[in-house]
Amino acid sequence: MDNPGKFYITTPIYYVNARPHIGHTYTTVVCDAIARRQRMMGVDTFFLTGTDEHGQKIERSAAAAGCSPKEFADKVSGEFRTLWDRMKITYDDFIRTTEPRHMRGVQALFTRLQERGYIYKGSYSGQYCVSDELYVDAVGPGAPCPECGRPTETVHEENYFFKLSAMQEPLLKYYAEHADFIRPETRRNEVIAFVRGGLRDLSVSRTSFTWGIPVPGDPRHVIYVWLDALANYMTALGYGSDDPRDQEKLARYWPADVHMIGKEIVRFHCVYWPAFLIAAGLPLPRSIIAHGWLLFEESKMSKSRGNIVRSETILDTLGQDALRYFLLREIVFGQDGSFSFDALVQRFNGDLANGLGNLSSRTLSMITRYFDGEVPYPSKAASLNAGFIDHETALKSQAEKAIQQFNEKFDKFDFSGALKDLWFFIAAVDGYIAETHPWSLAEEKSPDSRAQLGTILYTAAEALRIITVLAYPMIPDATAKIWRQLGLGEIERFDLPSLTWGQLQIGTELGKVEPVFPRADKSMIERMQQMEQQRSEPTPSPEEGGKGGAPDVKKTESQPAGTGAEAGQPATEAVAGSQGSGAPVIASTGTSGTSPSTDKIAIDDFLKVEMRVGEIKVAEKVKGADKLLRMEVDIGSEVRQVVAGIAKAYDPEKLIGRKVVIVANLQPRKLRGLESNGMIVAASLDDGLPVLAGFLEDVPVGAKLK
Numbered sequence: 079m080d081n082p083g084k085f086y087i088t089t090p091i092y093y094v095n096a097r098p099h100i101g102h103t104y105t106t107v108v109c110d111a112i113a114r115r116q117r118m119m120g121v122d123t124f125f126l127t128g129t130d131e132h133g134q135k136i137e138r139s140a141a142a143a144g145c146s147p148k149e150f151a152d153k154v155s156g157e158f159r160t161l162w163d164r165m166k167i168t169y170d171d172f173i174r175t176t177e178p179r180h181m182r183g184v185q186a187l188f189t190r191l192q193e194r195g196y197i198y199k200g201s202y203s204g205q206y207c208v209s210d211e212l213y214v215d216a217v218g219p220g221a222p223c224p225e226c227g228r229p230t231e232t233v234h235e236e237n238y239f240f241k242l243s244a245m246q247e248p249l250l251k252y253y254a255e256h257a258d259f260i261r262p263e264t265r266r267n268e269v270i271a272f273v274r275g276g277l278r279d280l281s282v283s284r285t286s287f288t289w290g291i292p293v294p295g296d297p298r299h300v301i302y303v304w305l306d307a308l309a310n311y312m313t314a315l316g317y318g319s320d321d322p323r324d325q326e327k328l329a330r331y332w333p334a335d336v337h338m339i340g341k342e343i344v345r346f347h348c349v350y351w352p353a354f355l356i357a358a359g360l361p362l363p364r365s366i367i368a369h370g371w372l373l374f375e376e377s378k379m380s381k382s383r384g385n386i387v388r389s390e391t392i393l394d395t396l397g398q399d400a401l402r403y404f405l406l407r408e409i410v411f412g413q414d415g416s417f418s419f420d421a422l423v424q425r426f427n428g429d430l431a432n433g434l435g436n437l438s439s440r441t442l443s444m445i446t447r448y449f450d451g452e453v454p455y456p457s458k459a460a461s462l463n464a465g466f467i468d469h470e471t472a473l474k475s476q477a478e479k480a481i482q483q484f485n486e487k488f489d490k491f492d493f494s495g496a497l498k499d500l501w502f503f504i505a506a507v508d509g510y511i512a513e514t515h516p517w518s519l520a521e522e523k524s525p526d527s528r529a530q531l532g533t534i535l536y537t538a539a540e541a542l543r544i545i546t547v548l549a550y551p552m553i554p555d556a557t558a559k560i561w562r563q564l565g566l567g568e569i570e571r572f573d574l575p576s577l578t579w580g581q582l583q584i585g586t587e588l589g590k591v592e593p594v595f596p597r598a599d600k601s602m603i604e605r606m607q608q609m610e611q612q613r614s615e616p617t618p619s620p621e622e623g624g625k626g627g628a629p630d631v632k633k634t635e636s637q638p639a640g641t642g643a644e645a646g647q648p649a650t651e652a653v654a655g656s657q658g659s660g661a662p663v664i665a666s667t668g669t670s671g672t673s674p675s676t677d678k679i680a681i682d683d684f685l686k687v688e689m690r691v692g693e694i695k696v697a698e699k700v701k702g703a704d705k706l707l708r709m710e711v712d713i714g715s716e717v718r719q720v721v722a723g724i725a726k727a728y729d730p731e732k733l734i735g736r737k738v739v740i741v742a743n744l745q746p747r748k749l750r751g752l753e754s755n756g757m758i759v760a761a762s763l764d765d766g767l768p769v770l771a772g773f774l775e776d777v778p779v780g781a782k783l784k
């Protein structure tokens with residue numbers, strides 16, 4: 079280490095185009111647990127998180143929400159910060175890429191790369207994935223992004239280029255000499271293979287939009303969002319500032335010890351970021367650690383899939399420790415893991431309420447009841463007499479093993495394994511209490527039985543102390559409460575390296591004993607699901623006092639595709655192939671042409687209509703019906719046959735691969751003997767052909783419209 083005794087850890091800075099969900103919380107909680115533990119080890123720790131606010135994606139999201147990108151970013155960035163505060167995340171700094179300190183630093187880095195000859199002007203003509211903000215080596219408009227599968231957009235622009243091609247050898251050399259730079263091993267191998275495959279120069283500026291940091295001296299260009307974003311790890315420490323305090327901070331903490339990221343952004347962190355740093359002559363981070371994804375309903379939790387769970391739902395019900403514990407215990411670090419409300423409640427009741435909570439309250443209540451709330455004296459003689467000595471010796475050595483194993487596993491980022499072992503130890507302490515049944519000794523009232531009772535309760539309390547302090551970085555709130563109930567003050571100040579059996583002082587006065595994890599009943603699952611549903615419903619604007627799923631941005635005039643010109647109207651059925659009904663939708667299955675009603679409907683009525691994004695896989699003319707097409711449409715969960723009256727407007731071959739809006743919960747109908755299972759949404763023009771509804775931005779198949 080260049081700066082021994084310091085530890086600098088970062089989360090990715092999160093995009094502000096979507097509100098935080100438990101996927102973001104996962105990375106942040108992992109970093110928080112590591113940072114808290116480092117501080118307890120006496121290490122000078124700096125923990126950074128923040129928000130990534132520039133780029134085309136954010137600019138478009140803001141436009142769709144009818145507000146300026148800055149207003150949009152302020153709102154969502156604030157939500158991230160509020161959430162981290164509620165989650166008791168102990169970040170030392172929160173960087174926003176729209177802050178002057180960051181913008182100045184990015185420009186300084188760009189200038190430095192230019193001065194060192196790594197940036198030149200050229201022009202880019204090719205594909206770009208706006209969702210990943212990634213230049214893609216793909217051919218042709220709409221070619222899928224190799225990372226996310228969404229169609230790419232074609233970009234023809236004058237750009238500044240970074241000489242990434244010159245970095246192939248230096249990067250490979252660096253990876254070879256720093257085996258721990260990229261972890262886990264699988265990611266390291268992928269990165270090495272990617273770099274070995276050859277690197278092309280990278281466009282690092284854009285001219286077709288303005289929401290970004292201007293290129294110094296050429297403000298028609300904005301700096302590529304990933305160069306902008308990655309630099310946050312240094313600008314937050316003061317890179318680009320002349321202030322001696324910033325320079326000192328940068329010298330103290332840079333290079334970072336850990337950049338914690340999700341596996342989908344490995345290339346940016348393990349190829350681009352070190353390449354920029356090598357070119358700039360700056361030290362490289364020590365390690366980049368990529369974890370797996372949190373899945374919900376079997377796919378990666380993400381806004382665009384519409385399968386997210388918000389942390390607030392769990393915070394409002396079971397509390398932040400429940401979520402932290404679940405994420406760290408349930409997901410094997412490095413692998414993908416699933417979230418479900420059932421599993422959350424099961425873990426909460428099984429491990430927290432019945433496990434740690436129960437051990438804590440029974441041990442501390444007995445000390446309160448039988449020893450006036452003072453930690454009793456452990457008498458070896460008494461336990462010899464009672465024949466408990468073997469139990470106690472065994473428990474002590476189990477405690478020592480638990481400390482050692484926990485430390486080893488935590489340091490290898492095996493949080494789940496560390497907690498599993500620790501909970502084995504909780505079970506062992508429970509077993510010890512069950513076997514020695516202190517409550518019956520309490521009834522005997524003889525000096526011997528009292529000494530034995532004291533010994534058992536001391537032993538249990540000491541075991542509880544060790545469990546509590548080890549679990550603190552992962553579940554800080556509950557453990558801090560147990561610590562105070564143990565009469566030990568502020569847990570975060572505990573010196574972890576000194577932890578050994580027997581430090582609990584006899585005569586320590588306990589605090590007020592209260593339950594830390596009240597059991598959750600079955601209705602909790604339903605309650606959380608309902609809360610989630612409400613959160614994801616379309617919400618009124620903040621002016622109307624709304625609170626819910628979509629970022630609270632200004633009311634927008636652009637309605638989701640499919641709601642038609644008459645805002646608030648559900649998709650209306652029309653006769654297959656009929657035109658000129660004035661209905662906003664062309665029916666594939668319907669028989670009754672209807673005009674859009676002018677009556678208002680309640681949101682609940684609208685929500686009955688399930689609209690999904692579908693992709694046309696097969697399209698062909700229906701024999702004997704010149705207006706009808708038979709299609710097979712993938713709607714994520716299944717492929718549906720849909721028959722629609724759009725044959726006059728669309729060539730079947732041209733529809734293959736096209737994303738459309740499907741009303742998915744209509745009863746099937748038969749058209750020309752073919753079952754049609756769903757309806758395609760389209761504009762139906764009075765004097766023209768139907769026009770299929772679609773999206774300007776890419777959306778994944780199966781996404782719900784609401």
Ligand code: MSP
Pocket residue numbers: 089090091092093094100101102104105130307308309310338339340341342343370371372373378379380
């Ligand atoms: N802004 C970029 C990162 C720039 S860092 C210089 C970005 N932002 S993001 O909002 O998309 O956040 C991605 C990160 O959030 C992931 O790498 C991961 O840390 C976390 N996660 C978001 N969804 C997640 C899951 N479903 N599962 C696990 N982690 C998730 O990419």
